[in-house]
Amino acid sequence: MIRLCSFVAVCLAAGLIALSPGGRADDRKKADPTKAAKADPTKELAAVEKDWAAAQAAFMKAYQEAKTGQERKQVLKEKRPKADSFAERCLKLAEAHPDSPAAIKALFWVLANAGNSDASKKATATLKDSLVARSDLDQLHATLSGVSAYSLAELAPDVAEKVQKHLDHPKAPALLVWVCSATVYGPTPALSKLYNQTVDLLMDKFTDRKELLPLCSLLAMDEDPAWAEKHLRTLYAKNPNDDIRRSAKFSLASVLKNKDAASQPEAEKLFQSVIEELGKNAAKNPIVQQAQAELDDMKVRGLGRPAPEIAGNDLDGKAFKLSDYKGKVVLLDFWGFW
């Protein structure tokens, strides 16, 4: 699995700053359950989403208007919109219209926005029962594809179990890849284990399938690089799809780049080969640019090379240099509280 740590915090902070301010949320749109039950579920879900967006926008505005770090922390603590009442509206509409496609979407909304709540437990239970248990693999595939899998991790064990009974079904590999996307960040040890088992299963039974493309980027950042390297080597060697082989090649090069000094020549060769494969005319291709950036980085900061000097000030404003610590092992940590 991939460890998120502060990678998430950074994205969150960046997201908060990048989003433009909007109007303030108003409290007058209190949900009326009887009305919700009668209303068109698709329209009601749209209304929930709209009200939620307005509440988010009001929070963003308050966050941007906060001047000091203390104020920002306060805004985060006090003004971050609570999804509870919105989730409640979603649950009600799903209950009132159990067979409507909007019901499934509403329950997905609950999991995406009100994770780890009573509402999300209810939504998970309902989805396991009404979606996973009752659908065949074709329906399941149609419903789950295109939906952000990450927040649906709790459904993954049921989906995996169902698919494992029908491994000869044409949609089996795609659904197992969905299970991997859903569980790649854990978040519990059991789900992490399911992630590893599912990748192993896919690599054992479906090595040559084109559905495996997303695995290449998932494996590139795995916290167990040796395991990832093994699978990426197999995909690179055995998958007949050019896109997958190229993606596996890139990810394998990235894993080797951070592995050890002895792996640097191979990483270099693989990045070079990605560039050559896409051709010289593809200079503007982001993959080519990234491969070139990795090669340039390896020449200066590759494993086995002397660390370039850093000169700057410490947090008290006192000047110092990285080379002051020669003779000691140094763990150089790019970090922040944010």
Next chain:
Amino acid sequence: MIPHERSLVNRLEGKPFALIGVNSDQDEEQLKKDLKENQVTWRSFQNQRKAATPVATEWNVRGWPTLYLIDHKGVIHKKWLGGPKNEVLDKEVEKLVLAAEKDK
């Protein structure tokens, strides 16, 4: 990360080891409070520099945390994106510290 880093620093006190941060917080006042609250005793560069590009930009850092492990001779030994498992980090650090001590 921080609790484990703190224990690593404490455990290797007196050994040839230093944890050096590159800190990218922007709010000085808040940072001071956080440093104290989290008992961050190790030294960090300020990422932002007046006379040069930010350290993280110079080092092509694209995600946080990013860690480099540098041996006592100044050679880059390992790199991690997103933070390694604690036991993996400990093992790699201790291996290099042992080599540094033997080389004395």
